[in-house]
Amino acid sequence: MAEHNTSEERADDMQTQQAIAVEGLTKIYGTGESRVAALAGVSFAIDAGEWVAIVGPSGSGKSTLLNLLGLLDRPTAGRYALAGRDVAGLRGAELARTRGELIGFVFQSFNLLPRETARTNVELPLVYAGVPGAERRRRALEALDRVGLADRAGHRPPQLSGGQQQRVAIARALVGRPTMLLADEPTGNLDSATGADILDLFAELNAGGVTLVVVTHDSTVAARAGRVIEIRDGRSYERDTVRATPAQVAAPRQLQGVLS
Numbered sequence: 001m002a003e004h005n006t007s008e009e010r011a012d013d014m015q016t017q018q019a020i021a022v023e024g025l026t027k028i029y030g031t032g033e034s035r036v037a038a039l040a041g042v043s044f045a046i047d048a049g050e051w052v053a054i055v056g057p058s059g060s061g062k063s064t065l066l067n068l069l070g071l072l073d074r075p076t077a078g079r080y081a082l083a084g085r086d087v088a089g090l091r092g093a094e095l096a097r098t099r100g101e102l103i104g105f106v107f108q109s110f111n112l113l114p115r116e117t118a119r120t121n122v123e124l125p126l127v128y129a130g131v132p133g134a135e136r137r138r139r140a141l142e143a144l145d146r147v148g149l150a151d152r153a154g155h156r157p158p159q160l161s162g163g164q165q166q167r168v169a170i171a172r173a174l175v176g177r178p179t180m181l182l183a184d185e186p187t188g189n190l191d192s193a194t195g196a197d198i199l200d201l202f203a204e205l206n207a208g209g210v211t212l213v214v215v216t217h218d219s220t221v222a223a224r225a226g227r228v229i230e231i232r233d234g235r236s237y238e239r240d241t242v243r244a245t246p247a248q249v250a251a252p253r254q255l256q257g258v259l260s
């Protein structure tokens with residue numbers, strides 16, 4: 001137990017428990033007159049097992065941030081350590097493997113393949129991971145069942161409602177059993193009852209140790225999180241200190257080694 005550890009061991013534990021650490025994360029889109037600083041230097045750390053909501057006005061940089069955290073895009077500047085490892089040097093197959101092993105991603109726009117069934121869409125990350133067919137099918141059906149869509153496994157996205165497509169996207173994010181789930185407005189297209197079911201599912205995952213980072217406009221979703229980070233004008237603020245100083249603080253001490 002932690003209380004029996006020496007302080008040095010505790011520092012080690014904290015380092016291994018860091019799911020995400022970003023420092024000065026910056027993303028510039030375009031050049032000249034069309035130049036947009038979507039993120040203007042964001043710094044924060046998220047421990048393994050945390051449930052963090054990311055909130056902020058439309059266009060403030062939430063999806064941009066989540067895409068960087070999900071290794072779907074690269075920052076213009078700044079550093080990102082994922083599970084204690086600087087990701088800047090990851091390329092190709094290693095990048096894909098890291099993403100596949102650690103991260104489940106729910107896109108704001110679902111990104112489902114319209115011609116494939118719900119089951120095949122959910123299976124896709126397992127295809128990339130080299131999981132055999134029968135096992136893939138079993139796990140895809142299990143994931144669809146978890147989001148209440150077992151009876152729609154054979155439907156294609158155009159035959160599903162917006163909320164059902166969203167749940168397929170959530171099942172696809174969960175099927176690889178990620179240690180971290182990044183979700184962009186996961187309840188944005190759901191009625192309040194279905195949204196509450198998804199939040200209960202998230203709570204269950206979080207209780208099982210999955211780190212959750214959820215972008216949301218919905219205050220009931222943010223209220224379920226243990227912590228709220230607000231993005232405004234490309235900068236991040238801890239919700240409680242939003243009127244005081246920006247959370248542009250140096251990364252916690254135990255990170256310095258990882259990030260430098």
Ligand SMILES: Nc1ncnc2c1ncn2[C@@H]1O[C@H](COP(=O)(O)OP(=O)(O)OP(=O)(O)O)[C@@H](O)[C@H]1O
Binds near residue numbers: 059060061063108
């Ligand atoms: N590929 C891109 N090229 C150019 N500009 C972009 C691109 N993607 C996003 N932006 C700009 O970056 C800013 C942040 O966009 P982002 O999608 O991260 O906002 P958001 O907070 O997710 O908004 P919303 O709540 O509406 O989803 C916006 O001003 C947007 O116009």
Ligand SMILES: [Mg+2]
Binds near residue numbers: 064
């Ligand atoms: Mg967005």
